[in-house]
Amino acid sequence: MKIKSSINKGFIKFATNQIKMKKFSFLLVFSLLLFTACKKDHVDATNTKTLQSSINDMTSSLPTIKQIKFNEALYILKTFGVEADGDINELKALGKLINGKKVPEIMSLADEVAQKNGIEWASTAPPSLGEMNIFGDDKAKESDPNDVKAGSLSLITRPTGDDGTGAPTAIQIVPRLVDAAGNPVSFTGAGLEATLEVFSNGVRLSTAKNLMQDNNFKGFNLKFSSIPASKVVDNKIDITVSVKTTAKTFKMSKIGLDVNAAALKVPAIPKTDSTAVTEQPSAVVDPNNPTAATGTTTDPATATPATPAAPKQPTADPKNTVSKFLNSVSSQNLKAAYETASNPSWGSYESFSNPTSGFGSVKNVSVKNITTNGTSANSASVNATYDVTDKSGKTTSLKVTFGLKNVNGDWKISSYKIN
Secondary structure, eight states: OHHHHHHHHHHHHHHHHHHHHHHHHHHHHHHHHHHHHHSOSSOOOSSHHHHHHHHHHHHHTSOHHHHHHHHHHHHHHHHHSOOOSSHHHHHHHHHHHHTTOOHHHHHHHHHHHHHHTTOOOOTTSOOOSOSOOTTOOOOOOTTOTTOOOOSEEEEEEEEEOOOSSSOOSEEEEEEEEEOTTSOBOOOOSOOEEEEEEEEETTEEEEEEEEEEOSTTOOOEEEEGGGSBGGGOBTTEEEEEEEEEOSSOEEEEEEEEEEOOGGGSBOOOOOOOOTTOOOOOGGGSOOTTOTTSOOOOOOOTTTSOOOOOOOOOOOOSOHHHHHHHHHHHHHTTOHHHHHHTBOOGGGOSHHHHTOTTTSGGGEEEEEEEEEEEEEEOSSEEEEEEEEEEEETTSOEEEEEEEEEEEEETTEEEEEEEEEO
16 A cells, blocks of 8 residues: 555656646747847837847847848948938938838848949959958957958049040049058958048048958049039039048048149030020010010120129238147147148048147147248238147247138148148
């Protein structure tokens, strides 16, 4: 009887454990199903948080290689598929572009954008842009191909094309990453964001982007027909190119590049009906007063054309602008110093005032001499000799030639050359 009782107890315990195991298995399966159901398979761009969360869900459902290609596609779309300034605005614009879309749709859209911008990238090709993260994780990884070590950026420009008279129709602009000695740096398999900005008289005319995958990058072909003729001053443009690596953004400018005025973009003349007769209002007879004078009419062929207004000429000596600039830098009023200039090579105010690489590193300026070399209606040259003391206490004597240009009647510093 004792043996039978023990067997019954053992059986009951075994059965109880089996029931518990089944309940646990059911809960586990239910939890997995619930977790899977919560993961999104499309973009939710309600806000930046939901955008990132939904993209992470979509990425985690892909094999490793496709994850990399998906991240590349998102980078292509954020960089070249939307028009916005700054990462936050670019993410918002990207969210609007891909909201509700699934992975295949996003990959297809990235193919279209890459082809439109002449970028050598395809969703079906092997990974080629390194480890991209549109949400700003720019820390260098052990195998990060975008962590290119360079000393600076050089620019090569050359006229291209022929308008039939021997004059060029475009400029080829080729940036090269170089070491401290000026030699090109060798790298492959990168996806460095290269940006070209075009200016004239300090006004930005256009911006273009491309990807530098190696140091054989073909650069930018700037067609004159894409530049509005009405915005180009003295048939010259300034260009600034920046290349962003993982650790640093390199920037270089060229000032005063000649353009072919005949090849610039001119608005199309609106078509008119040559058979229509234009009736002068004064030629219409008032039926209530038919004897009234009809007035005089002017023959367009003999009319004197209106004389265009001459550009406003500066009245102040250009060296006053240079003096104000140096005094503002010395007193650390960098905003005032920046406003005296229209110099693309100095970039944004943030770059200009950078405490390490910009004028923010200056503690004091002691001016010895400022002289005006020459002045024309639209440009001037000023020489200045002064001592600069940085925030570490080091003093350097400098002789600088400032180039200035007429901007709406004021002299603005447009170039800065240390002699």
